[in-house]
Amino acid sequence: MQQHMYVKRQTNTSLWITLVAVLVVAVIVGSFFSLRSLLVSSHNNNPRPPHYPVPAATATPSRTAPATPTPSPTATNVTQPVPATQTSCPAPSTARAMVTAPLAQGPHPQIVYIAQDMNNLASANRIMRYDTVSHQSSEIYAVPSPYIVRSSFLSSDGQWVLLSLFDTTKPGDNANVQLRMVRVDGQGAQTLFCGELASLTWSPDKKWIAFDDPIQALGVADTIHLINTTTGQYLDAVDVPPQTTPPGYIPRPSFWGSPTQLYLSYSLGSAPFHTYLFDLNNGTHQALSALPLVSTQQYVQGRADSSNIYLLASSCSGATCGTNQAGMSEIERLSTDWKSPQVLFKKPQLLLNDFSVGGTNLLVIASNPAASRRELWLVKTDGGGAIQLASAPGNWNSSPNFMNIGNGTVATSADGSMFVVSNWPSASGTTPEIAYGSSKAGGTLTAVPQDNGTYQYALGWTSL
Template sequence: MYIVNEGPNNAPTRGTLKRRDIDDNTGGTPIIGIPNLHIDEGELMQGGQWITYILHSDGISQLRLVRIDGQEQQTLYCAPANTHIANMQLSYNGQNVVFNQYPNDGGKPSLYLLSLASGSLQLLLHPQNDLAYTPTTWLDNTHILLTSFIPNSGAPRNDLYALDIIQGSNQHDTDLQKLFSQNWSCGSFDVSYDTTKLYVANCDASNGLSATGPTTISVQPSMGGTPQPIAHLNQAVTMLRAVSPTMLLLMVENGSGDTSQNGLWRMNTDGTGLTRLTDDTTGGQSLCPYSQYAWSNVTQDSKLFALQETDPHSADRKLYYGSLDMGTLTPFADIADGTDMRLVGWTLY
């Protein structure tokens, strides 16, 4: 499942959700296609039958839900005038979704929680200090993991926090549990399959502008604790995903220096078995940009992965799938006119 946006962001001509059937090599089938809007984000629910997505049209920002056959479309939330929503994250069980609501003047966002079953909306986190927070993924069905940033500063995201939704609405900075400190201009993290651990890639950024190695990959208790290193790479790991109980995916993207190792790699969760899957000659490959869940990046049988590629030196945009055993890439969408394409995830339906 993937997003296609035609036209510039500020004057879109069409936003489309599409699906590609890998088994019979058919593709480009529209789920929905709506003129004059931009689809900002999309995320598949576990089970793969529904997609939540954020659209932007004529200054209006909405959160919608649609079945993957294009039926039963619903508007879940419409942001007030002069605001927009972003950073959507679905809970594992698909019962709740969190998102930030930003003032269009660039002010500090607040974090909202929407129950998909009841439709109830609550202001979950209203920051009181100079920081704002981005929901990054769910640890489990009641805890959200967030990174912090200083609004309008241009500074990178920092640190990692846990927010407990059971504590109710109108929480503040002091209600967050800080798990560890890190500058996210380089590096990444993900939650283990049993939710008891975090895998963390920590690397350097040259002058805060360009990711470089080395990277240390560690594992630590999910709610804080001493990290235990499991691997050391000379390159920068900019995306880390736990895609099975025993497998990690690593996106290596040195922004300067030695770029010969750039691309997607896999590794066992104990740090062994590092294997290259792709070569990235443009520096533009990426896994799903919206969700860290396994089904957003690999098939349910853990045989295939998908990635997107944006060539920074041209208007070419490509989407691929490949084997987690061999890494052989098969392109399934290729547009050279600057039309934006983004991965959403995998479904069996």
């Protein structure tokens, strides 16, 4: 009943309602077209920036025709040419700022390495890169004669190579050294410093180069120096007084825990073995006595990530540590305050040679003297999941002893997905080679091609 009455009233007023509805629709449609015109006008006044294709980095022509190595297919920047640089030496006790420019990352993981003529160790070195996708080698930089590479580093972003070049025509291993840099596409070769130096380290943000004076005689003072690569400042960071207690070991730059924290440690074998922390936030010209003594533990080398310190440390002490003794080393993880040590990897049959940290993985290269084998192991940074990735027959102490290579080195990609190992026994049984692989690929290793009689040593990974 109520419904019927409502319909009747609706019928009596239908004409009025229809007129109102037409008017409302007209207003809405007019507003829509006005708004659309406004939006179109606004869009045209603020157009999207044009998309420019990212150019590929230009490689130096190859003589022969290990950034993240697994980058996103889309590069995040555009390669720019490096402005003019200088390779002449700056004035004594001064340095130059690093001249740099962006380099676009590409989809191809590439290994940066050094090639050395085994038949002529005094010959110049070549800085090379190997594309693991196209399987082509390219020359980055030919070190000019009479210089040879004494030590070398690849920046943490895979963009630049830092070289310590020794002049073979002048006496003294630590004298007449040049610190030279070059971008991994071959551009921007430049000399930042010339002088004497011994140990050399490079901060993870590329801002600071730390080094000490050549090893001094007992009772002679030493200095830890810094170069600010962004300003060219040459600074005295730590003043080390004369060491009068035999054997007179002097703390030297060891490794960086962060962009501002540098660890100094005595040479392996000193007693006691002290590690000090130099913090740039506390200024320069700090006295050794003012630095915190963070550890007295003996170790061969240290690495760091954002929250942990990793050490290749001795697992024996005193007379039980023989030079050729297996089972004397382990990988340890400590918090950044050097407390709560945890053994991550130790095998009684293995002598550990080197390790690398990438992502959540540790890659460890080791020698098994009893079996005359070289072995490569992967272990998680929490200590779990240790697996052997590869092994090869090889005399564990027969490797070349130049270029600080020891008995093999390993470099992991930033995300831990790939590795490259130097001094891996070659299938032909001749010159050791560089081999690389995926951390998920089991025992599959691929050798980087090498020229006859050439020794190759990997610095790490880039992507172009």
